[in-house]
Amino acid sequence: MTSHTPVKLGRRLSQLNSILERQYSIIWDCCCDHGLLGMSLLQRKLADKVVFVDILSPQMALLEKDLQRRFSGDEFNWQVMCQDVKDLEVPEVESQLFIIAGVGGNKTIQFINSLCTALPALPFDLLICSVHGNYAVRNALIKQGFGLKQEQIIFENNRFYEAIYVSQNSQEPIIATGNSMWDGLNPAHHEYWQKTLDHYRKKASADPAEFQSIVDDYEGLLITD
Ligand SMILES: C[S@@+](CC[C@H](N)C(=O)[O-])C[C@H]1O[C@@H](n2cnc3c(N)ncnc32)[C@H](O)[C@@H]1O
Known part of the structure; x- marks a missing residue:
């Protein structure tokens, strides 16, 4: 495989890939595992430099070899960092994107x-695709x-x-339940909405003080039973 062989992405990573269009100075593929999206x-x-970060050292050693094989030469600027994302030291550079997917x-x-x-001083972008807990992630x-x-x-x-692409430079409000992503006429979206609502209704029956307002928010979306 060479740098010209297209990287094979599954549906989720492929959709995340296609959301990104603008150029960045540095893109960080955080929790990158095999590093497919970053590759x-x-x-x-799409960036002057792509940094791959993951805490698993054997996987990072394999990724480093893979990148050397496929993306060698001056044409590509990449770095592999084996460390905890929460301890990342980030350079003070404009126009950075951090991808956090699959955790x-x-x-x-x-x-x-x-x-x-x-x-703290420079605005940056995030592309988030958490495996669950999107309501709390959006509130954060x-x-x-x-x-x-x-x-x-x-x-x-x-x-x-949910793919959530956000920026500290954007003025468009984030809604905790998600907003523009919902298509009430799409049966798959309706199924996702119903599953989410069932999940929070169950939680609210045990702890209404914590979860009833979340149920109300999802019920208030424009998708009806
Ligand atoms: C399921 S993979 C996700 C891979 C890829 N981002 C995706 O979405 O397909 C989760 C990765 O997160 C990494 N990870 C978990 N906690 C981490 C942490 N605190 N810092 C860096 N990497 C972490 C794991 O080692 C694992 O490779």
């Missing part, structure tokens, strides 16, 4: 907050002053995900 962005030359809601929130602490983004760029519902291997 695809490297191939598309749970609590970790995603921890990384959002640590990145905001690491880069709202609290940190992000605005929406784009959002999409993704369906892969019988699971639903």
Whole structure:
């Protein structure tokens, strides 16, 4: 395989890839695992530099070899970092994007907050695709002053995900339930909405003080039974 062989992405990563169009100085593929999304962005030359970060050292050693094989030469600027995303030291550079995909809601929130602490003075973008907990993730983004760029519902291997693309430069409000991503006429979206509502209704029956307002928010969406 060479740098010209297209990186094969599944449905979820492929949808995340296609959301990104603008150029960045640095794109960080956080929790990158095999690094497929970052590789695809490297191939598309969407950033001056792509940094791959993951905590698993054997996987990072394999990725480094793979990148050396496929993306050698001056044409491509990449770096592999084996470390915890929450301890990242980030350079003071304009126009950076951090991708956080494939980890749970609590970790995603921890990384959002640590990145905001690491880069307090310069606005940056995030592309988030948590494996669950999107309501709490969106609230964390709202609290940190992000605005929406784009959002999409993704369906892969019988699971639903939300792609949440946000920026500290965007003025468009983020809504905790998601907003523009919902298509009430799409049966898959209706199924996702129903599943989400059932999940929070169950939680609200045990702890109404914590969860009833979330149920109300999802019930208030324009998708009806
Ligand atoms: C399921 S993979 C996600 C891969 C890819 N981002 C995707 O969406 O397909 C989750 C990755 O997160 C990494 N990870 C989990 N906690 C981490 C942390 N605190 N810092 C860096 N990487 C972490 C794991 O090692 C694993 O490779």
